[in-house]
Amino acid sequence: MTTSRTSAAIRVEGLTKRYGRRAVVDDLSFTVGSGRVTGFFGPNGAGKTTALKAVAGLARPTAGRAFVQGTPVTAMRPDARILGVHIEPCGAHPGRSARAHLRSLAALAGLPRRRVAEVLDLVGLAAAARGRVGKYSMGMRQRLGLAAALLGDPEILVLDEPVNGLDPQGIRWLRTLLRERAANGGTVLLSSHMLSEAAQTVDDVIVIDQGRLVHEGPIRDLAGSGHTGVVVRTAEAERLARLVDAAGGRVRPEDAGGLLVEGLDVAELARLAHGAGILLEEIAPRTASLEDAFFGLTGGTSR
Numbered sequence: 468m469t470t471s472r473t474s475a476a477i478r479v480e481g482l483t484k485r486y487g488r489r490a491v492v493d494d495l496s497f498t499v500g501s502g503r504v505t506g507f508f509g510p511n512g513a514g515k516t517t518a519l520k521a522v523a524g525l526a527r528p529t530a531g532r533a534f535v536q537g538t539p540v541t542a543m544r545p546d547a548r549i550l551g552v553h554i555e556p557c558g559a560h561p562g563r564s565a566r567a568h569l570r571s572l573a574a575l576a577g578l579p580r581r582r583v584a585e586v587l588d589l590v591g592l593a594a595a596a597r598g599r600v601g602k603y604s605m606g607m608r609q610r611l612g613l614a615a616a617l618l619g620d621p622e623i624l625v626l627d628e629p630v631n632g633l634d635p636q637g638i639r640w641l642r643t644l645l646r647e648r649a650a651n652g653g654t655v656l657l658s659s660h661m662l663s664e665a666a667q668t669v670d671d672v673i674v675i676d677q678g679r680l681v682h683e684g685p686i687r688d689l690a691g692s693g694h695t696g697v698v699v700r701t702a703e704a705e706r707l708a709r710l711v712d713a714a715g716g717r718v719r720p721e722d723a724g725g726l727l728v729e730g731l732d733v734a735e736l737a738r739l740a741h742g743a744g745i746l747l748e749e750i751a752p753r754t755a756s757l758e759d760a761f762f763g764l765t766g767g768t769s770r
């Protein structure tokens with residue numbers, strides 16, 4: 468896996484999308500590196516789908532622009548060989564079969580018909596290809612959307628919540644597929660509201676909240692950026708808190724009477740308590756999880 472950001476597959480500059488007076492996407496700028504899988508995260512209603520639609524040429528920005536491989540995205544949909552997009556609803560008529568739907572998409576995009584069978588195989592829908600889309604499960608609809616995005620074997624994939632509706636096996640399958648594409652130089656931008664779920668899939672993260680960028684960078688930088696510290700439990704919490712304070716640490720109350728101590732490590736805290744004759748019922752380091760980091764960045768909001 469490469470770690471250098473050689474070039475930008477997607478660039479978004481000052482993107483703003485208003486509905487009435489409300490800015491759903493607000494002066495948003497970010498870069499998606501080539502040959503990498505980038506996760507686009509944010510709580511429900513953060514503006515992810517709206518921003519991805521602007522990248523895909525499906526929504527016209529109020530201000531700002533998106534660029535795909537350096538070319539500004541206009542109202543016209545980019546070439547299916549360059550950009551493959553899956554954003555629900557996928558537009559398939561419920562009465563049609565997956566195969567018929569994909570055939571018309573291939574024809575519209577000027578792609579050979581044989582690609583239809585290839586992508587149906589690739590997403591595991593070959594056996595169900597003649598069934599009506601209206602009877603598909605959510606996971607099957609996701610696979611169909613992905614098949615449509617893959618039709619042109621595009622250099623860049625933009626997928627809105629592709630994990631939704633997939634079972635654990637399906638999630639693992641999708642992860643492998645996306646990682647393989649990146650290993651072969653492909654670029655993937657996928658959105659999710661579950662950072663921990665996508666953590667194993669992505670190289671880079673973009674986090675937005677209320678339409679604005681709150682974090683951009685490699686996922687490895689995010690893992691430790693939430694609250695870390697030492698969790699302790701004692702009957703003499705108040706006395707310990709005063710000691711911690713005097714030693715330059717900070718104390719936050721935890722659920723069920725525990726304390727989270729920041730600024731001191733386990734050994735320092737144990738020594739401090741021991742020196743004061745305070746009995747600790749529990750003492751354990753706390754490493755911030757990705758989900759903690761996510762909540763720290765977004766304030767756990769949704770709208």
Ligand SMILES: Nc1ncnc2c1ncn2[C@@H]1O[C@H](COP(=O)(O)OP(=O)(O)OP(=O)(O)O)[C@@H](O)[C@H]1O
Pocket residue numbers: 486491509510511512513514515516517518660770
């Ligand atoms: N066409 C529209 N008209 C008015 N408001 C809209 C429109 N489309 C989206 N919104 C609003 O914009 C906000 C952001 O929506 P968007 O779907 O982009 O968020 P999201 O981050 O993808 O959320 P989720 O994770 O829930 O899918 C929401 O409050 C939504 O109600």
